[in-house]
Each structure stands twice: as C-alpha cells, then as structure tokens.
Amino acid sequence: MGRAAYIRRRLVLMAFVLFGVTVVIFGMVRILPGDPAFLILGDRATDQKAAELREQLGLNRPFLEQYWMFVSGFAHGDMGQSLLYRQPVGDLVLTRVPITLALSGYAMGLAAVITLIFGITAAVNKGRWPDQLIRIGFLFALTTPNFWFGILLILLFGLTLHWFPVAGFGETLPQHIWYLFLPALTLALQLSAVLIRNLRGQIIQTLRSDYVRTAHAKGLSERLVLLRHVLRNALLSTVTIFGLQFGFLVGGAIVIETVFALPGTGQLLITSITARDYPVVQAITVVSAVLVILVNLIVDLSYSFLDPRVTYE
Amino acid sequence: MSDLGARPLPEVAPFAPSTTTSAIRVRRLRLNSTLVTGLGLLGVVVLVAIAAPLLTPYDPIEQRFTEAFLPPFSPGHILGTDNFGRDIWSRIAYSTRLDLQIGLLSVLFPFIFGGLMGIATGYLGGKLDTFLMRIVDVLMAFPFLILVIAIMSILGPGLTNLYIAVGAVGWIPYARITRGETLATRHLEYVLAARTIGCSSGRIMIRHILPNVIAPALIYVFTGMVLAILTGATLSFLGLGPQPPTPEWGAMIAEGRQFLLLAWWMTTLPGLALLFVGVALSLIGDGLAENRGG
Numbered sequence: 001m002g003r004a005a006y007i008r009r010r011l012v013l014m015a016f017v018l019f020g021v022t023v024v025i026f027g028m029v030r031i032l033p034g035d036p037a038f039l040i041l042g043d044r045a046t047d048q049k050a051a052e053l054r055e056q057l058g059l060n061r062p063f064l065e066q067y068w069m070f071v072s073g074f075a076h077g078d079m080g081q082s083l084l085y086r087q088p089v090g091d092l093v094l095t096r097v098p099i100t101l102a103l104s105g106y107a108m109g110l111a112a113v114i115t116l117i118f119g120i121t122a123a124v125n126k127g128r129w130p131d132q133l134i135r136i137g138f139l140f141a142l143t144t145p146n147f148w149f150g151i152l153l154i155l156l157f158g159l160t161l162h163w164f165p166v167a168g169f170g171e172t173l174p175q176h177i178w179y180l181f182l183p184a185l186t187l188a189l190q191l192s193a194v195l196i197r198n199l200r201g202q203i204i205q206t207l208r209s210d211y212v213r214t215a216h217a218k219g220l221s222e223r224l225v226l227l228r229h230v231l232r233n234a235l236l237s238t239v240t241i242f243g244l245q246f247g248f249l250v251g252g253a254i255v256i257e258t259v260f261a262l263p264g265t266g267q268l269l270i271t272s273i274t275a276r277d278y279p280v281v282q283a284i285t286v287v288s289a290v291l292v293i294l295v296n297l298i299v300d301l302s303y304s305f306l307d308p309r310v311t312y313e
Numbered sequence: 314m315s316d317l318g319a320r321p322l323p324e325v326a327p328f329a330p331s332t333t334t335s336a337i338r339v340r341r342l343r344l345n346s347t348l349v350t351g352l353g354l355l356g357v358v359v360l361v362a363i364a365a366p367l368l369t370p371y372d373p374i375e376q377r378f379t380e381a382f383l384p385p386f387s388p389g390h391i392l393g394t395d396n397f398g399r400d401i402w403s404r405i406a407y408s409t410r411l412d413l414q415i416g417l418l419s420v421l422f423p424f425i426f427g428g429l430m431g432i433a434t435g436y437l438g439g440k441l442d443t444f445l446m447r448i449v450d451v452l453m454a455f456p457f458l459i460l461v462i463a464i465m466s467i468l469g470p471g472l473t474n475l476y477i478a479v480g481a482v483g484w485i486p487y488a489r490i491t492r493g494e495t496l497a498t499r500h501l502e503y504v505l506a507a508r509t510i511g512c513s514s515g516r517i518m519i520r521h522i523l524p525n526v527i528a529p530a531l532i533y534v535f536t537g538m539v540l541a542i543l544t545g546a547t548l549s550f551l552g553l554g555p556q557p558p559t560p561e562w563g564a565m566i567a568e569g570r571q572f573l574l575l576a577w578w579m580t581t582l583p584g585l586a587l588l589f590v591g592v593a594l595s596l597i598g599d600g601l602a603e604n605r606g607g
Contacts, residue, residue: 013450020451029467139599143591145543147550148566148584155573155580251458255547269459270551273466285463289454296454 007301014297021289025282026070030063040083040276056081057279074286080279084272089283092268097287099169099264100257103187104249106180108242110188111195115238118192119199120226126204134196142193146252150186150259157182167261183260187252191245198241202234236303243299247292348600354593362409371400373407374558382576393578395568401578404560405586411561412542412590415472419479419541420534426480427487428530432518434488435495442492449485457482461544462553470553478548479541486537487530494526528605535598539591546587562587 037050037059054060057080058069073079079089122134158166170179206212207230215225257266265284272280361368377398385393385401392401434442452460461478468474498504499522507517546563548554555561557568562583569579 016447017450017454020447021454024451024455025463028463139592139595140588143539143543143588143595145546145550145563145566145584145587145591147547147563148580148587151566151570151573151580152584155577159574247453247456248458251456254456254459254462255551258551269462273462273553276466278466281463281466285455285459288456288459292456293454 010297010300014293017293018290021286021293022071022074023067025286025289026067029278029282030066040278042276053083079283079286082272082277082280084275084277084280089279092280093265093283093287096263096265096268099262100250100253100266101291102169102176103180103183103253103257103262103264104246106177106184107187107191107249107253108246110184111191112242114188114192115195115199119196119238120203120231122196122200123203123207124226126200131200134200138193138196141189144190146186146190147255147259149189150183150256153182153186154260169262180262183256183262186256186259187249190252191249194245195238195241199234199238202237203230206230206234240299240303243295246295247288250288250291343604345600345603347596347603351593351596351598351600354589355597358409358413358590358593361406362413365403365406365410368406369400369403371403373399373403373560375399382572384576385578385582392582393576395565395576395579396572401565401582404565405562405583408560408562408565408583409586409590411472411555411559412545412587415475415545416538416542416590416594419476419483419545420537422476423480423483423537424487424530424534427484428491428523428527430484431488431491431493431530432495432522432526435492436499436518436522437514445488445492449489452482452485455482458544458547461548462551465548465553470548470556472555475545475548475554479544483537483541486533490530490533491526494529495522498522498525532598532601532605535594535601539594539598542587542590542594 037053077090082089118134122131125131154166157163164182165179170176215229254266257264269284380394380398383390383394390400434445464478507521549561549563550567565583566580
C-alpha cells in the first residue's frame with residue numbers, strides 16, 4: 001500500500017471513529033433509565049418544566065431525528081444552549097479551549113526538555129547512580145496524583161516563596177508564560193515520566209546498532225555520534241508516544257485547571273457537572289475527543305514522513 | 314498498519330509477545346529486589362487497612378472542635394487534626410480500606426471482561442474481532458478522565474457509579490493485551506493439536522490459550538490499580554466520588570486546600586499516602602515485568 005492509500009485508509013478510519021464518538025455521547029444520556037429532563041432538573045421539578053426542557057432539547061422527537069439534529073448541529077458549530085449560562089454552548093466552550101490547549105502545549109514543551117535531558121543522562125549512564133536516581137524519581141512522578149502535586153507547588157513556590165502567582169493566567173504573553181509555568185510543570189512531570197522510560201530504552205537499543213559502531217570506528221566524537229546518529233533514530237518512537245499521550249494530557253489539564261483556577265474547559269466542565277448543564281458536558285466531551293483524534297492523525301502521518309523505514313502494509 | 318487499534322500500549326512496552334509458555338514462567342516466580350520492595354510496601358498498606366481500628370483510638374468522622382488544626386506530632390494526634398478536629402492519622406488509615414477497595418474492584422471486572430473478550434476475538438477473529446477493535450478505537454478517542462467524568466455526571470456521584478464509569482473504559486488495555494497474545498499463540502502446535510483431536514473452540518480458549526496469555530494481563534493489573542486509585546482520588550477531589558464525611562484521600566486533599574497556609578498537613582499527608590500505595594503497586598508491576606523479561 002502506498003502512502004496515498006494509507007492516508008485515505010487512515011481518514012476513513014477517522015471518519016468512523018468520529019461517528020462512533022457522536023453515537024457514544026448521544027447515546028449516553030438516552031440509554032440510561034429515567035427521564036433526561038428530570039436528570040437535568042432534579043427530581044423535584046414540575047411536569048410542566050420537564051416538558052419545556054424536553055421541547056428545548058428536542059427529547060420528544062423520534063430517536064433518529066434527535067441524533068441527526070445533534071450531529072448536524074455540531075457540524076454547524078451549533079451545540080445547543082447552555083442551561084446554566086443561557087448562551088450558546090459553542091461560544092462558551094470555544095472561548096475556553098485556547099486556554100486548555102495553551103496549557104497542554106506548554107506542558108508538552110516542558111516535557112520535551114525534561115525528557116531529553118533526563119532520558120539521555122539515564123541512557124549514557126545506564127546502570128550507574130544517575131540512571132538509578134532518575135528511575136526512582138520518575139517512578140514517583142508517575143504515581144503522584146497531579147492535583148496534589150500542583151497544590152504542593154502552589155504552597156511552596158506561590159504562597160511561601162512568592163515566586164509565582166497562584167491563580168489566573170495573566171494578560172500579556174510573558175505573563176502567560178509566567179502564570180502558566182507551575183500548572184504546565186505539574187502536567188509535564190507526569191508526562192515525562194512515561195517518555196523518559198521509552199527514550200532511555202530506545203537510546204540504549206540504538207547504541208548497540210551497527211551504524212553507531214561504524215560511526216565510532218570512523219573516529220567521530222562521542223557527542224556527535226549521540227546527537228547526530230543515535231538521538232535522531234531513538235526519538236522516533238518517543239515522538240509517537242508523545243502524541244499518544246495527548247489524551248492523557250488533556251484529561252490532566254482538566255483537573256490542573258481547577259487546581260490553579262484557570263478559566264479553561266476543565267473549570268467549565270466541573271461547573272457544568274455540578275449544575276447538570278448537560279449540553280455543555282456533551283460539547284466538551286466531543287470537542288476533547290475530536291482534538292485527540294486530530295492529534296493522533298497528525299502523529300501517525302508525520303511518523304510515516306519522519307521514518308523512511310515505515311511501510312504501509 | 315498503524316491504525317488506532319494497533320497502537321502500542323505505552324505502559325506495556327516491555328512485554329514482547331511471548332511465544333514460549335508464559336504459564337510455566339509464572340509458576341517459577343523469581344523474587345527480584347523490585348518485586349520484594351513492592352510486596353513489602355503493599356504488605357504495610359494492607360496491614361494498615363485491616364488493622365485500622367487497632368492502630369488508632371479515634372473515630373475517623375467524629376468531630377471535636379476544641380481540637381481543630383493541631384499540627385503533626387501534637388500529643389495524642391501523631392499526624393495532627395483537621396478543621397473539624399478529626400484525627401488525620403485515623404482518616405488516612407480508614408481511607409486505606411476504601412482506596413484499596415477502589416483499586417481492587419475497579420480492576421477486577423474490567424480484567425475478567427477485557428481478558429476474555431481479548432481471547433475470544435483474538436482466537437475467533439472475523440467480524441467479532443473487527444467489531445471489538447472498532448469499539449476500542451472509538452473509546453480510545455476520548456481522553457480517559459473526561460469520559461469517566463462525563464459518565465459520572467450522568468450516573469451521579471458515589472462509589473458504585475465510580476466502578477461503573479472506570480470499568481466502562483478500563484477493560485480496553487486487558488482486551489488489547491490478551492488479544493495480541495492470543496494472535497501470537499493461536500497457530501502454535503499445542504493449539505493446533507487440541508483442535509485436531511476435536512476440542513471445541515470454547516475449550517481451547519479456556520483450557521489451552523487462557524493460561525498461556527493471561528500473565529501479561531495480570532502484570533498490567535498493577536498498573537491498572539494505580540490508575541484506578543488515582544482516578545478515584547481525582548474524582549473524589551473534584552467532588553464526584555464518595556461523599557463527605559467518608560474519609561478518602563482525594564477528598565481529604567480537597568478539604569485541606571482551603572486551609573493550605575493554616576494547616577499544610579491536611580493536604581500534604583493524604584497525598585503521601587496515595588503516593589505510597591502507588592509506588593508499592595508500581596514496584597510490584599515492574600518487578601513482575603522484569604521477571605518475564607529476564
């Protein structure tokens with residue numbers, strides 16, 4: 001299969017997954033026992049109010065028509081009305097997505113730096129104390145609850161040392177970078193824990209390959225071999241995992257936003273759940289899934305461009 | 314082909330598809346230092362959970378306002394007290410029961426269901442297999458935590474709903490692991506032999522394939538437990554888990570947040586407990602994986 005056919009296949013699969021995602025979200029509230037109108041309004045709602053809400057949400061129409069309204073609405077950017085804020089869900093969600101994306105992107109950048117530094121250090125010192133220390137450090141990072149770690153950072157660097165602000169995200173770009181540093185670092189540490197393990201393994205494996213031995217035999221410096229020959233190849237699989245972790249990152253961002261009081265999608269999601277603002281919950285779930293699908297597509301495609309050895313069976 | 318269903322599982326990377334009989338390897342369980350450390354730490358946690366009433370004289374939910382905000386190492390309260398004057402050590406110790414239960418139960422059903430689904434689809438192949446992998450593709454498109462939160466928002470907060478929400482997505486890794494292993498096993502001689510002598514598909518899957526493909530899934534159970542406990546704590550931190558005054562580490566961290574400067578121990582200590590359990594389980598998982606690798 002050539003690259004074009006592969007990309008076509010990949011897009012068909014993506015379309016299918018998108019369809020599945022909408023079915024899951026649509027079905028979730030409807031397959032459960034009980035009336036969604038009462039689920040949203042609470043048990044003490046009057047029948048009249050419930051009927052109004054059913055009308056507003058289109059719950060009294062046939063199933064397929066409801067699904068069609070749901071999907072075509074999304075395709076047009078019309079995701080319904082928020083029950084709590086009384087404004088279009090689309091506006092509400094889309095103004096908050098950039099904050100979540102900025103936080104995730106920032107965390108990915110920090111994670112890349114951390115992974116490179118510690119991954120290389122661990123690999124070249126395989127089995128010696130720096131390797132052991134990094135391994136133990138990141139075993140802890142992997143099992144640390146991120147919301148707790150974020151609170152500890154606030155306590156230490158925000159409230160005690162006053163180096164960083166503890167809430168909000170500033171107004172100018174340098175302020176954004178400064179304000180978002182602690183939340184991004186919280187997310188980055190956990191992400192790098194997964195990545196460092198992988199990069200370390202890949203570097204060690206690559207160091208054993210023939211072409212590296214040849215490079216050494218040619219008399220190239222240790223540094224040059226590592227950067228030009230080993231790292232370029234070792235990074236390929238780490239980059240893939242990097243992309244696959246995007247969903248995990250977005251999930252983490254949701255929690256970290258509530259810890260650092262950032263007005264992103266996470267905070268909106270939590271408020272909406274407490275207020276039973278179901279259209280908003282639905283929209284955020286779909287938008288986050290779409291983001292993950294897109295990032296995975298980009299990673300898969302870029303991977304096939306980055307590594308000429310990749311074949312498309 | 315690198316479609317969504319065939320993606321490598323990051324955490325499971327060390328397990329190469331084994332063609333030798335993994336059941337025999339498990340019987341020859343070797344104890345390495347990682348495994349022993351993990352088992353030791355987990356032993357401590359289990360002991361605390363069982364003996365919680367013996368380890369502390371206080372009721373974890375009894376409020377004594379005269380003793381609020383006592384710092385750690387106060388007389389009678391080794392880890393201090395919270396805003397309601399409740400003993401932190403008691404709350405942490407009793408919460409151990411709840412969090413271990415969350416870890417066990419949210420993994421048990423997904424492990425059984427996912428494991429069996431993986432074997433069935435891997436062995437039988439065909440439409441069932443395609444169908445399952447497409448479901449996996451769709452579910453994996455959601456960020457795990459967001460899907461769990463969305464499910465919880467419909468079901469409502471509480472422990473049972475937590476198991477349902479985590480379980481609805483939690484079976485996927487097990488299905489993918491046993492499916493991969495089964496695909497590697499189904500053409501081996503002993504399976505062919507069993508088929509030749511007329512064993513039914515069901516018998517082959519349960520008696521011949523299952524014992525040989527279950528080990529990697531069992532190793533993943535420990536990673537899954539860490540994930541489940543962290544997810545449970547996160548949900549209860551967000552107010553979607555067990556409701557107050559039930560002691561739970563995530564909820565305790567959330568309660569302590571309002572008193573961060575006044576009583577740092579209210580947030581710090583429950584987090585350390587979570588970390589302790591997480592490290593213990595991860596070490597066991599790593600130790601078992603080392604066993605298989607080496």
